[in-house]
Amino acid sequence: MEVSALDQPTFTTRMIDFVGRNWGNLASVAGLIVASVSAYFAKRASTAAKQARQAILSSSLAEEINLAQKLAAEVGNLIDLGQHELARLRCNDLHDRTLTMLKRWEATLPVDSKNNLLNAKAQLVSLRVVTSKLAATAIAPTARQVSQMQDSCGKIRDIFVEEHASAMRRNDEADNA
Amino acid sequence: MHDPKALALFQEIHKKTMAGKLAWQPTAEPNKFVAPMLGKYTLTLVPYTSRDEWGAPQGHPSIMLDDEKNATIVEMHTGVDGIAPDDLESLLVFARRTALNADQKIDELLQELQKENDIPF
Numbered sequence: 001m002e003v004s005a006l007d008q009p010t011f012t013t014r015m016i017d018f019v020g021r022n023w024g025n026l027a028s029v030a031g032l033i034v035a036s037v038s039a040y041f042a043k044r045a046s047t048a049a050k051q052a053r054q055a056i057l058s059s060s061l062a063e064e065i066n067l068a069q070k071l072a073a074e075v076g077n078l079i080d081l082g083q084h085e086l087a088r089l090r091c092n093d094l095h096d097r098t099l100t101m102l103k104r105w106e107a108t109l110p111v112d113s114k115n116n117l118l119n120a121k122a123q124l125v126s127l128r129v130v131t132s133k134l135a136a137t138a139i140a141p142t143a144r145q146v147s148q149m150q151d152s153c154g155k156i157r158d159i160f161v162e163e164h165a166s167a168m169r170r171n172d173e174a175d176n177a
Numbered sequence: 178m179h180d181p182k183a184l185a186l187f188q189e190i191h192k193k194t195m196a197g198k199l200a201w202q203p204t205a206e207p208n209k210f211v212a213p214m215l216g217k218y219t220l221t222l223v224p225y226t227s228r229d230e231w232g233a234p235q236g237h238p239s240i241m242l243d244d245e246k247n248a249t250i251v252e253m254h255t256g257v258d259g260i261a262p263d264d265l266e267s268l269l270v271f272a273r274r275t276a277l278n279a280d281q282k283i284d285e286l287l288q289e290l291q292k293e294n295d296i297p298f
Contacts, residue, residue: 114216
């Protein structure tokens with residue numbers, strides 16, 4: 001008996017038949033593709049979130065250093081004006097701020113930056129001792145004492161300027177990453 | 178006082194300072210120098226061992242090592258067996274040189290003085 005073309009299964013019917021028999025496998029493959037795409041986008045989102053967080057943290061550190069930099073300039077001005085009692089108070093503020101930065105950003109700051117901040121802290125301790133003595137005795141400082149205090153203030157200011165620049169650079173690097 | 182760790186640390190500090198490899202920094206106090214290390218320790222060199230009740234400095238120079246919590250963890254002075262007063266005095270001299278960039282200035286001065294000795298022909 002001759003089989004007519006109309007009796008042959010069409011492409012559509014074959015496809016329906018194939019899907020009917022393999023729907024489980026096809027669903028698994030589709031699920032796998034969807035999961036892979038989701039994982040890819042989740043990873044990208046996670047990386048972006050990490051970068052955003054790092055940028056916010058760096059920006060916050062830069063702001064903190066910027067404030068310390070202003071305080072350091074104020075200490076220097078007070079020393080120049082011979083206002084030792086006020087300079088001592090500002091030294092205390094800046095010392096506490098430096099200590100806070102060291103503790104808060106312990107995990108983020110590189111060793112060089114930590115050494116710089118430790119140096120600033122030590123300079124402030126010394127400056128505090130000298131200004132305390134001068135304020136207590138109300139004796140005018142010698143030219144050498146003034147010079148040493150100004151050098152110390154200059155060093156502290158330089159440290160904060162340098163650290164502010166480093167924090168800003170880290171910000172830029174995070175933005176460009 | 179027998180303190181082998183303090184002595185070993187002092188010997189290393191002395192060696193590095195004499196070689197100009199320890200970054201001592203001047204402070205607002207005369208002859209007091211500091212050197213932060215490893216981002217958590219600070220070496221402080223002062224020209225005395227202690228102060229009397231009037232605040233007057235006494236004894237030879239000494240070094241203190243402070244940790245990140247500001248606690249003094251080691252003190253190096255003549256009271257430690259093996260640390261000689263001469264070593265502490267020389268340490269102070271060389272720390273001052275490093276802190277004030279004195280070597281560079283001395284070389285500059287030497288060059289100038291030697292130039293003046295040259296007889297022009």
